[in-house]
Amino acid sequence: MAKYKFKTTDESRPKSDRIDYDEIDKSLAASIESRIGEWFADKPVKLSGQWYKIGNQGSLSVNQYDGHWHSFEDDQSGKGMLSLYAYRYNVSLEQAAEDLQLNVVPFRAARQEPVKKTKVEQWEHAAIPPTDCPDSHFDNGKADHVYRYRGRDGSAIGVIMRWDATEEKGKDIRPLSWVQFHNKQDPEWKWCAFAEPRPLYRGERINQEAGKPILIVEGEKCVEAAEKHLPDWIIISWPGGSSAVNKCDWSGFEGRRVAIWPDNDEAGIKAAESIKRHIQHAEIIDVAGFGEKEDLADIIEAGEIERAIEMLPSDDSIFVNLDDILSGELEPELPTVAPSISGECLLYAGRINEIHGEPSVGKTNITLSIIGTELLMGRDVVFIDPEDNPQGIVKRAVAFGIPKESIRRHLKYVHDPAPEDVKAVMAWADRNNPSVVSIDGLAEMISLCGFKEDDAVSILGFFREYVRPFTSCGAAVLLSDHVVKSTDGRGTWSRGSGAKMGRYDGVSYMVTLAKPYSPNQAGAVKFTVAKDRNGGIGTKGEEVFMAYIEPKNGVTDVQIRRLRKEDTMPMDEIKQIIEMVKEWQRHGEYPNKGTIYAHEYGSKMTEKRIRELLKMAIECEYLEYIRLDGERWDRVKVGSKAPK
DSSP states (O other), rough: OOSSSOOOSOOOOOSSSSOHHHHHHHHHHHHEEEEEEEETTTTTTEEETTTTEESOOOOOEEEEETTOEEETTTTTTSSHHHEEEEEEEHHOOOHHHHHHTTTOSSSSSGGGGGOOOOOBOOOOOSSSSSOOOEEEEEETESSSSSEEEEEESSOOEEEEEOOOOOOOOOOOOEEEEEEEEOOOSSOOSSOOOOOBBBBOTTHHHHHOTTTTTTESSHHHHHHHHHTTOTTSSSEBOOOOOGGGGGGGGSSOTOOOOOOEOOOOOOHHHHHHHHHHHSSSEEEEOOOOSSSOOOOOOHHHHTOOHHHHHHHHHGGGGOOOOOOHTTOOOOOOOOOOOEOOTOOOEEEEEEEEEEEEEOGGGGHHHHHHHHHHHHHHTTEEEEEESSSOHHHHHHHHHTTTTOOOHHHHEEEEEEEEEEEEHHHHHHHHHHHOOSEEEEOOOHHHHHHHHOOTTTTTHHHHHIIHHHHHHHHHHTOEEEEEEEESOTTTOOOTTOOSSSSHHHHHEEEEEEEEEEEEBBBBOOEEEEEEEETTOOOSSSOOTTTEOOOOOOTTTTEEEEEEEOOOGGGOOOOHHHHHHHHHHHHHHHTTTOHHHHHHHHHHTSOOHHHHHHHHHHHHHHHSSSSEEEEEETTTEEEEETTTTOOO
């Protein structure tokens, strides 16, 4: 592991009068392919989509357009080619800049021979399945075990070969993929990992045997051992071991009974928990009663299959136990994340929350003001940004008064992510439990991940794969979305398929301008409930929060307050009614609804409107009923809270 850390959100460059870091980074970005070929001449490099995958497992990803990178082996990342060079050669950014300015190769001994460029190979899994499959390796010889992987449609994807340990050497496992190179006519076998999302071992049975429950185990050996004893179950596994769970295809489990049998060790339990984040209704079997590090194959070999069968979930295990819920008070769930200035919180933890509105309202500004409260409290916030850029986001956050140190330490910013980046963020969130995960630009994110926002099935797949897993770590997910261009029939809905609204199990807000604002002009943004499944904030169509935005001395003061009933009252009309009641009181009389209407017969107010205004005024204690002998009369007088 390199001794220097390069985090996209936490990278600081030393000041120097003689080094222009930005200029060096800009020049490097113009020759990314040749630089990668030079710096990683000793490693395999593959171009997959917009990403260079470097290393035998492709654990280092570099964006081919701007050079931002991430290493999945040690969870380090950087925002450009300069930091990639520093990471590669284990030097500081300042040393890297000096080397590149002088065109110096850090390992002088290797500089004497011309550097061989690595050919970047572009390939994909071939559509035409092979007629047969190799069972040996040029170095290892014939494999002891060959595990054939297929797609959900049954088409061949590749094999994993396994050589058992011997006295001369340990066990070895190698993937072999059936691929189509872009520059070749015919597909061929290639010693490399399967393309992501990787297939599941025996995963084709999920579609072929729709009525059977599914048991997920770790390792192909466990699958083949269990299949002989559990014919009523579909037994599947995944390639790559416990660390590769998030690289696999966990779709298509809706409505199926699913159980996970983990290996009885820390890595096995963690892998099972990771799978459950993808398949939330799956049940993890408690294997504490078995031997340490035992897997299902070991249990079967030990002759304890009957005991194992007893531990499998029964048919009724798919149903949720409601006892804990029923024993409570069944009060509405209240939001607990992102407190407003008045104390009420805006977001539900462990739920999908959303805001949508027109472009002019400033949804990104609203999002930053919401998450800013969490940053100020020292809580980590993930900000996934497919639209803007880090400079723009940081500038706005600072302008809103969020301290630079809070941004530096707690804002985990992800720019223009690829699908594999989102999966990496999920893994990080699982380890670090951020309070909020914000996706600022839902439509763009849906497109980047290869889905369609106007297709219900596609939307369900996107939320299942790229949004829902974030709620498993307890984070309040906050999505930002657009509304349709036409105001006719818009209501409180966001753009695209209505299936999106069905995924929001927290609160959905429609934000509108109450008063236009600019860098030099104060204004306000109104929050209206579009959906609140939990009932802790308000009913559909209710105006619940107001964001007051005011520029002050280079800082934009944003205060979000819960609206009181009186804030939404038509005060001009209510004051008119109150003055009328005062006039009656001065003559020692108290009017009812009918007498007020008769008094106002010649005005524009209808009797219905007067009744509405009276109800509002009484709810706010501007007026109150007269009580005589314990009976409430339909007459009113001025209350103690009446506005002056």
